[in-house]
Amino acid sequence: MLLAIFCILAAVNVSALETVVFGAFTQTATYSVANQLGLFTEAGLNVIFEAVPNSTYAYAQVLNGGYDILTGTIDNAVNLRFNSNETLTVIGQLDQGPDLTLASAPNITTVEDLKGKPLIVDSPVSGYAYLLRKILESHGLLLENGDYYFQTVGSTNLRYPDLVAGTLPNGTEVYATILTYPFTAAAETLPAAQRLNILSYVADVVDPVVSTAFTIREDALANATMTPKLTRFVSAMYAANLYLNNPANKNCSVNAIAKQLNVTLETAELDYTAAIQADTGEVSPGGNFTVNEEGLMNIINVRQEFGGFTVPADFNFTEAIAPGTGKLIDYSIRDAAIASCGKRLLDISC
């Protein structure tokens, strides 16, 4: 038993747990802590975790009400909102790209070895594909010159097993992909014969970046059924994120990650280390899910460099990323979640 100070809703007055359908690309460390330490239950929620197969599907689920909330790369929301006017809203930043790496099959040992090879991605016009292009460009390899090419496979939870297997389900050989938390640590702790290579870190070419963001459909912000549930969800994640980033809780956080991911303590410790990195971890300015503006502008600039915007030439990105009602970023739920926090002791075991 361990007593810990949490910031969580001071009093939750619900007779039965309310369901929140939560789509996510990965089981983040913050989610692992929230779930394993029972913080969602404390907040009166039954959170149904849905691992997303690919970004197209995931964002459609947000818009059509299949998911109540999604943690996904902010570039997707930027792309869909600015290029296609989709009514997606970012309500906070979860991370700055923990363990974002270019990883390769065992016999590909340098970025240059990828010349002439395919790289597997979620989408060739996604933020991660643009970040891969930055890495390869820094080694003199250009997509537009045909130095390498992309194959569309799906989200990291599909690509990682393909990279480990060395082939796609249709038998095509797999050489490299972008990995993120928690797959990078998994790759680093594979048995020696299967060990993947980490060829480069995204942070070596673009730093900081905003990666995972809490994303909802805009009309949920004015929906009296949705806002209380989402506020409680964010407050549980906020409490978990504070807990995770407090070094005094290291052992419990590592245990929570190990249990949630069903990995060894050795792997979970690498995951933990990635998750608490000040520049790339599950961190945000002020520690309160504020979006890192410099990191978001870096993501926008990389997309722009590779022609990923169809907005008018005079589109004002600075104005477009300023938070507010009806904008890409709206902190009203985040602010309500933090305002509703009371410091109290929870009796938890880890």
Ligand SMILES: *[C@@H]1O[C@H](CO)[C@@H](O)[C@H](O)[C@H]1NC(C)=O
């Ligand atoms: C995305 O996932 C959905 C649902 O599993 C699937 O039907 C669709 O084919 C996938 N799209 C791509 C591009 O892989």
Ligand SMILES: *[C@@H]1O[C@H](CO)[C@@H](O)[C@H](O)[C@H]1NC(C)=O
């Ligand atoms: C998005 O909305 C703006 C402003 O209303 C409009 O100028 C633009 O054509 C729209 N873009 C698309 C792709 O619908």
Ligand SMILES: *[C@@H]1O[C@H](CO)[C@@H](O)[C@H](O)[C@H]1NC(C)=O
């Ligand atoms: C890696 O091994 C595969 C066969 O397993 C081969 O097709 C490929 O060319 C090798 N790559 C390099 C860079 O040696």
Ligand SMILES: *[C@@H]1O[C@H](CO)[C@@H](O)[C@H](O)[C@H]1NC(C)=O
């Ligand atoms: C195998 O699947 C990949 C990814 O969908 C695709 O790019 C490739 O063309 C396929 N290869 C064959 C031989 O069907």
Ligand SMILES: *[C@@H]1O[C@H](CO)[C@@H](O)[C@H](O)[C@H]1NC(C)=O
């Ligand atoms: C509010 O959201 C719920 C759950 O998605 C939905 O069933 C309901 O129709 C929405 N209400 C309004 C007024 O849009």
Ligand SMILES: *[C@@H]1O[C@H](CO)[C@@H](O)[C@H](O)[C@H]1NC(C)=O
């Ligand atoms: C954390 O776990 C390690 C290894 O199990 C142990 O040696 C250490 O005393 C623990 N620290 C705390 C603060 O519980």
Ligand SMILES: *[C@@H]1O[C@H](CO)[C@@H](O)[C@H](O)[C@H]1NC(C)=O
């Ligand atoms: C956890 O991992 C172990 C070893 O890889 C495996 O045997 C077990 O079935 C997994 N448990 C769950 C619940 O997935």
Ligand SMILES: *[C@@H]1O[C@H](CO)[C@@H](O)[C@H](O)[C@H]1NC(C)=O
């Ligand atoms: C969150 O942190 C930012 C950056 O430090 C700060 O400006 C802001 O006031 C904080 N907001 C809340 C609601 O705590």
Ligand SMILES: *[C@@H]1O[C@H](CO)[C@@H](O)[C@H](O)[C@H]1NC(C)=O
């Ligand atoms: C873009 O918007 C920002 C913030 O609203 C403003 O300060 C700036 O002057 C605008 N830039 C242009 C070129 O209009």
